[in-house]
Amino acid sequence: MSWLDTHATTALEAWRDQGLERTPAVFASAQDPVATIDGAERVLFSSSNYLGLSTDQHVVAAARGALERYGAGSGGSRLTTGTTAEHRLVEEAFARFLGYPDAVFFSSGFHANTAVLHTLAGPDLTIFSDERNHASIIDGCRLAKQAGAATKVYRHRDPAHLAELLDQHAAANTGARALVVSDGLFSMDGTLAPLPELTEVCRAYGVALMVDDAHGTGTLGATGRGIVEHFGLQDTPPDILVATASKALGAEGGAVATTRHVADMLRQQARPYVYSTSTSAANCAAVRAAIEVLERTAHSDDGPVRALHRNVARLACALGYTEWPSPIIPIWIGDEAEAMAAAAALREAGFFVPAIRYPTVPRGKAMLRVTVMATHTIGQIEALVEALERR
Numbered sequence: 001m002s003w004l005d006t007h008a009t010t011a012l013e014a015w016r017d018q019g020l021e022r023t024p025a026v027f028a029s030a031q032d033p034v035a036t037i038d039g040a041e042r043v044l045f046s047s048s049n050y051l052g053l054s055t056d057q058h059v060v061a062a063a064r065g066a067l068e069r070y071g072a073g074s075g076g077s078r079l080t081t082g083t084t085a086e087h088r089l090v091e092e093a094f095a096r097f098l099g100y101p102d103a104v105f106f107s108s109g110f111h112a113n114t115a116v117l118h119t120l121a122g123p124d125l126t127i128f129s130d131e132r133n134h135a136s137i138i139d140g141c142r143l144a145k146q147a148g149a150a151t152k153v154y155r156h157r158d159p160a161h162l163a164e165l166l167d168q169h170a171a172a173n174t175g176a177r178a179l180v181v182s183d184g185l186f187s188m189d190g191t192l193a194p195l196p197e198l199t200e201v202c203r204a205y206g207v208a209l210m211v212d213d214a215h216g217t218g219t220l221g222a223t224g225r226g227i228v229e230h231f232g233l234q235d236t237p238p239d240i241l242v243a244t245a246s247k248a249l250g251a252e253g254g255a256v257a258t259t260r261h262v263a264d265m266l267r268q269q270a271r272p273y274v275y276s277t278s279t280s281a282a283n284c285a286a287v288r289a290a291i292e293v294l295e296r297t298a299h300s301d302d303g304p305v306r307a308l309h310r311n312v313a314r315l316a317c318a319l320g321y322t323e324w325p326s327p328i329i330p331i332w333i334g335d336e337a338e339a340m341a342a343a344a345a346l347r348e349a350g351f352f353v354p355a356i357r358y359p360t361v362p363r364g365k366a367m368l369r370v371t372v373m374a375t376h377t378i379g380q381i382e383a384l385v386e387a388l389e390r391r
């Protein structure tokens, strides 16, 4: 065996010994409420296609039209041959939808987060990061460190601890740059960042705020504009808002909504923008169509955002939560093996709800992560609740 194979075998054995090996479920259908998963039909309660837009007729038609016009691939990075009219239009759509002067579209939310943190980094920057931020923010902080930036981690959803750290920082580093970064909607347990308090702390200390609203885009706020709309903070939005197209918008990509100056800097210097082939025009067209669906249905009771909010209220209430804010509903179990057994029992009963365990969540905090879609029927929601009660 080459050293590569020896290394891989040893690493995998250690991984298995810790009970960490995972096998992906294989889908032979779209992310609809009833999906074909590993060869069987199951009711899907774990997709991020929260609004059902992945198969929306306008979204699919827009993608098909762009696919026929531009072909499958973009043929280059954004600064070479990979910018089409669709790339420009989707950035305009994000800026308009989110209420920012400009937006830069990356091929994933992961790219967007790492790009912002790395591009802004320098020896005079300190990043203040929530301890449960997404892996893409953690990796962004690691990249920022290579460029000389420091990272300080504040306790999860704890603005008072953040203020303490900012106090210490201000005392020791007059004039140095500081950036606070938080997930908007925490993707594993479905809770929200305390955005009003974070905004207040950032204003008081004169530091910049970046929010990753990956799961909030399309799901939070009366018209799906995300966490800023949810808290009514349109007059004091975060300096940088990352929105993904890969969850509620039903396609792929991550947009950084911000000022024109910051957007221009990212377009020149963000490495995933400059050195990676851009996402396809078909994807951009799908994302723009998804945004247009939300804009068109903003005040309609039949629109997907209101349908999602109704379904969240139904399921959360049946599971004993009052006023649950998001379509990610955790069912805490604790023990890893027990969580795996619960997921297997639900699969037997015809539902697909994954167990989430270490290293995605801390050890001993395993859970079932249920996600709701606008397209679930009341019958499907009631059947899941019954299956959970029987478990």
Ligand SMILES: Cc1ncc(COP(=O)(O)O)c(C=O)c1O
Residues within 6 Å of the ligand: 108, 109, 110, 111, 113, 134, 136, 183, 185, 186, 187, 212, 214, 215, 244, 245, 246, 252, 253, 254
């Ligand atoms: C909070 C959060 N941020 C960023 C991302 C990355 O987004 P994408 O899947 O578009 O790369 C995810 C996706 O898993 C996420 O949950």
